[in-house]
Amino acid sequence: MSKMIDTDGFRKSFAAAPSERPPCSGLAELFEQSGAAMQFTRNAEIYCEDEPADYACRVVSGAVRICKLMSDGRRQIEAFGLPGDIFGIELGDSHRFTAEAIADSVVRLVRRSAVIGFATRDAEAARSLWALATRDLERAQEHVLLLGRKTAQERVATFLLGLARTSACGIVGRADQAMEIPMSRQDIADYLGLTIETVSRTLTQFEAMGLIALRTARNVALCDRAALRELNG
Amino acid sequence: MSKMIDTDGFRKSFAAAPSERPPCSGLAELFEQSGAAMQFTRNAEIYCEDEPADYACRVVSGAVRICKLMSDGRRQIEAFGLPGDIFGIELGDSHRFTAEAIADSVVRLVRRSAVIGFATRDAEAARSLWALATRDLERAQEHVLLLGRKTAQERVATFLLGLARTSACGIVGRADQAMEIPMSRQDIADYLGLTIETVSRTLTQFEAMGLIALRTARNVALCDRAALRELNG
């Protein structure tokens, strides 16, 4: 399902890229220095809900989904993890979500005890851990607003703009350049609290309105960001 | 709109009550010792979105709502603050939400700098701040699941059970005892991503189903918790 690999190549290339996403430089280094890189194939489980939270994770490449399943199969994706994102640090003893690879991915794992040790190292380290939780909180709160009060069009517009922002961090591309969508329609739907059909229809509408251009199902260009921001709410 | 008062009486009574809600004993003491108590009348604004975040808050008595407004008036309540709850600590310089009193309330305020100072005092203090953010994150994530995937009935059932849990902490009452609902139907609706009509109708349905008993609009008894938990998802 997943195997240990050596990823010095990955480490160097990502350490060189001045990513602005993770607010916690010290934590990132912790993963680079004492983390074990693991490869996960598409749809492989990284950890499961209620499983002991022995490890914390950082995405090196690929993409992951952090989600919850209801007893009848309904699924809600809380967040996507893209390169640089840290996830799986828990207050309690067990994971409160399931984490799965969306695409073939490399994830670095560090022991829970190492994170705790890091937190008690110095004030700066403790602050970065607090900042990480706070940033996750802010993201979750934006998500609450989206799910509670936005229409399908607004949700999809917000999603596209958010994805453009994160993918612009890694690849310094032009504004109107096409971007890859790493997740399936089902993933997008479960993130936005919609169905695949509604996501698909909304994207088609956006294309008809001239807001986006779909080169393939997984490759989209934002043609009219101003209009998308209007729809943002 | 709001005035400074002396609340030694409040402080003593609440310090005596062994509340299990706040996970951070040190932080609570910070508010009790160096916080200024302020009284807010119903619907008074405690702070406003985008306002400088000079103060953090802790509810002494009453209840508050932490919410966001969209440009066209749609409102989403992210969380309710009940006695003991701490809110308004921000990573950035400004508040990302509006906080308002739901009922006449007493709130203790401490300077942002005091919180920062507290965080750098020792490892235990830093940890409690991290734990606070993490707990808020967990609550927000549950909220995401509720708004993304639950039906109206499930949302209301979850809300009632949650309220019963928190009010059971302050007042050690019997399980089937009636509890006061401090917030209006509009507040509940804006918290659950519904309309007042749907909230009202759902409560009426629950009463017809024998799950709850509404003595008045703001006083409810949970008659069949097992059935409510079924609806929880």
Next chain:
DNA sequence: CGACATATTGACTGCCATCAAGTAGAGTGG
């Protein structure tokens, strides 16, 4: 090419929102 997963499109349904009365409580003044 053929098989399978993924995505799109169409027809129809249903849950919840909207619009509109009607009712109940809380507070006020006579």
Next chain:
DNA sequence: CCACTCTACTTGATGGCAGTCAATATGTCG
């Protein structure tokens, strides 16, 4: 104590957005 008023809540009728069910299209990989 009782009208009066105002706000909060409930109930009813109707509509629309997104969900469901179903068929077709587009990739993707052996």
